[in-house]
Amino acid sequence: MPVTVIIGSQWGDEGKGKAIDYFARRADFVARYNGGNNAGHTVVNELGTFKIHLVPSGIFYPHTQCLMGNGMVIDPAVLLQELDELRHAGLHFEKRLHLSQRAHLILPYHKTLDGLYEEAKGAGATGTTRRGIGPAFADKISYNGLRWADFIGGTFDERLRVQVNLKNKIIAALGGDTLDYETTRAEYWNYYAQLKPYITELAPIVQKGLAQNKNFLLEQAMGSLLDPDWGTYPFVTGSTTLASAATAGLGIPPRRISRVLGVAKAYTTRVGGGPLPTELADDHPAKPQLTETAATTGRTRRAGWLDLEIVKFSAQINGSAALFVTKLDTLSGIDELQVGVGYKLDGKPVHYADLDAARLSRVEVVYRSFKGWREDIRDVRKFADLPKNAQRYIQAFEKLVAIPIRFIGNGPERHAVIKR
Ligand code: GDP
Ligand code: IMO
Ligand code: MG
Numbered sequence: 001m002p003v004t005v006i007i008g009s010q011w012g013d014e015g016k017g018k019a020i021d022y023f024a025r026r027a028d029f030v031a032r033y034n035g036g037n038n039a040g041h042t043v044v045n046e047l048g049t050f051k052i053h054l055v056p057s058g059i060f061y062p063h064t065q066c067l068m069g070n071g072m073v074i075d076p077a078v079l080l081q082e083l084d085e086l087r088h089a090g091l092h093f094e095k096r097l098h099l100s101q102r103a104h105l106i107l108p109y110h111k112t113l114d115g116l117y118e119e120a121k122g123a124g125a126t127g128t129t130r131r132g133i134g135p136a137f138a139d140k141i142s143y144n145g146l147r148w149a150d151f152i153g154g155t156f157d158e159r160l161r162v163q164v165n166l167k168n169k170i171i172a173a174l175g176g177d178t179l180d181y182e183t184t185r186a187e188y189w190n191y192y193a194q195l196k197p198y199i200t201e202l203a204p205i206v207q208k209g210l211a212q213n214k215n216f217l218l219e220q221a222m223g224s225l226l227d228p229d230w231g232t233y234p235f236v237t238g239s240t241t242l243a244s245a246a247t248a249g250l251g252i253p254p255r256r257i258s259r260v261l262g263v264a265k266a267y268t269t270r271v272g273g274g275p276l277p278t279e280l281a282d283d284h285p286a287k288p289q290l291t292e293t294a295a296t297t298g299r300t301r302r303a304g305w306l307d308l309e310i311v312k313f314s315a316q317i318n319g320s321a322a323l324f325v326t327k328l329d330t331l332s333g334i335d336e337l338q339v340g341v342g343y344k345l346d347g348k349p350v351h352y353a354d355l356d357a358a359r360l361s362r363v364e365v366v367y368r369s370f371k372g373w374r375e376d377i378r379d380v381r382k383f384a385d386l387p388k389n390a391q392r393y394i395q396a397f398e399k400l401v402a403i404p405i406r407f408i409g410n411g412p413e414r415h416a417v418i419k420r
Contacts (some may be wrong), residue, residue, distance in 0.1 A: 007262055160184065
């Protein structure tokens with residue numbers, strides 16, 4: 001294992017939380033390297049059902065060291081609430097949760113601006129989670145961000161004052177509610193006081209772990225197709241979501257990444273705006289079965305057939321060596337399954353990488369159809385015990401993307417995995 005990155009191969013919500021919880025048994029370190037509480041990773045294990053937004057999903061094993069990398073943005077109120085919930089579930093993590101001093105903070109004005117930008121874009125809105133993610137990363141890149149290190153180094157108050165002044169002008173011009181500097185300052189010092197025991201520099205911890213050849217499991221948030229460069233811009237998220245981002249987001253040298261495992265749902269979902277070429281029509285009989293509720297915002301996830309063009313592209317760009325296919329059980333009972341095997345634009349074959357979001361939303365999907373199965377497969381633990389048509393679906397999937405499917409999820413629980 002030594003350094004394995006687990007990535008989502010579609011538009012997020014592939015089941016990364018479940019995969020991380022499954023593999024973390026053998027990990028010494030589990031680390032998040034991008035995004036913030038726009039993520040919602042569901043873990044179902046013997047302690048209960050958890051929707052995790054910030055803490056690595058490997059927190060449930062008492063032996064794991066859990067790292068929250070410099071590539072993340074942190075909303076401290078959300079983190080404190082999450083820690084409370086985990087404590088209530090009986091977890092102890094005081095000595096094994098470490099939060100990078102370099103991680104940027106989400107401040108109230110980021111959330112306000114996120115909402116104001118979305119409203120200004122009207123029908124062209126990205127459909128963000130409105131958690132302030134884009135504006136917080138924009139501040140990081142334009143040298144206007146605030147980090148935990150600002151509390152330690154004594155620069156927090158003055159930098160916050162400048163930012164509140166600046167942001168209030170923009171917010172007022174856009175008709176939003178401005179912020180009081182003193183109230184925000186006091187609120188964030190209070191968060192810092194509570195989170196101080198976890199805040200540290202991760203570099204020595206990571207370097208020591210690497211030197212000792214410890215097992216690292218790196219947990220991507222969002223999906224590959226939400227990457228700002230390689231996703232469906234501007235319907236993307238604020239931080240790089242590729243496996244390669246794990247290096248900068250945690251301070252791990254590229255050559256130390258030993259393996260990338262892609263998680264892919266057996267069909268496709270997407271929350272928010274942007275193209276979803278295989279999306280099912282509202283009156284399609286299979287639609288209710290494939291429709292989910294988002295773990296972070298409670299919105300309805302849009303649903304579509306499996307789209308191999310994007311799974312293949314994300315495997316290429318991330319270097320995925322194998323796939324973990326989730327939610328095969330959800331397809332039980334659908335008589336005929338469609339799988340997108342290619343795109344055409346204006347009658348000519350095209351690939352995902354040739355297109356921007358506008359052109360992608362116009363493609364005609366080339367489908368292959370597969371016979372479904374009626375059986376409930378949630379108790380199956382061996383590939384050979386799956387209905388023949390389920391086996392054929394997986395075998396065709398694997399052949400068409402040309403990557404081995406090593407794990408199949410057939411239920412939300414930790415143990416609901418068929419290993420091949
Ligand atoms: P993540 O953001 O990639 O961690 O995925 P989410 O947790 O947002 O969404 C995945 C959903 O699918 C959650 O409700 C999981 O509990 C559920 N899930 C994951 N794997 C499976 C599976 O193999 N079968 C079923 N039925 N549900 C699964
Ligand atoms: P996990 O880690 C699915 C989507 C939002 C929106 C776009 C930008 O649970 O898979 P943002 O708030 O990031 O500025 O929103 O990205 N999005 C996700 N969709 N799963 C996620 O995370 C997502 N994180 C962001 O719906 O379309
Ligand atoms: Mg999710």
